Amino acid sequence: MFTNNLIYMENLETALLLMVVGMATVFAILLLVIYLGKLLISLVNKYAPEEQPLVKQGAKVSAPISGNIVAAITAAVNVVTQGKGKVTKIEKI
Numbered sequence: 001m002f003t004n005n006l007i008y009m010e011n012l013e014t015a016l017l018l019m020v021v022g023m024a025t026v027f028a029i030l031l032l033v034i035y036l037g038k039l040l041i042s043l044v045n046k047y048a049p050e051e052q053p054l055v056k057q058g059a060k061v062s063a064p065i066s067g068n069i070v071a072a073i074t075a076a077v078n079v080v081t082q083g084k085g086k087v088t089k090i091e092k093i
């Protein structure tokens with residue numbers, strides 16, 4: 001009976017050791033992936049920065065919006081917000 005208990009304890013210790021080693025390995029690999037990802041992001045941002053869109057000089061003059069469109073937008077805002085919303089500015093993009 002004592003021998004069975006001893007074998008059971010050895011198996012349990014081996015199982016726990018394998019579990020700890022496996023979890024530590026996964027944790028280490030995940031940390032490696034995180035830090036390599038951060039390194040890659042910083043290198044890309046340093047050597048290939050995002051292109052800035054060209055901004056034209058001068059003020060943009062937008063075409064006026066017709067009254068029917070303003071009325072439709074105002075009605076839609078009133079329906080969606082149940083009368084609590086207010087249209088203050090409408091711009092074409």
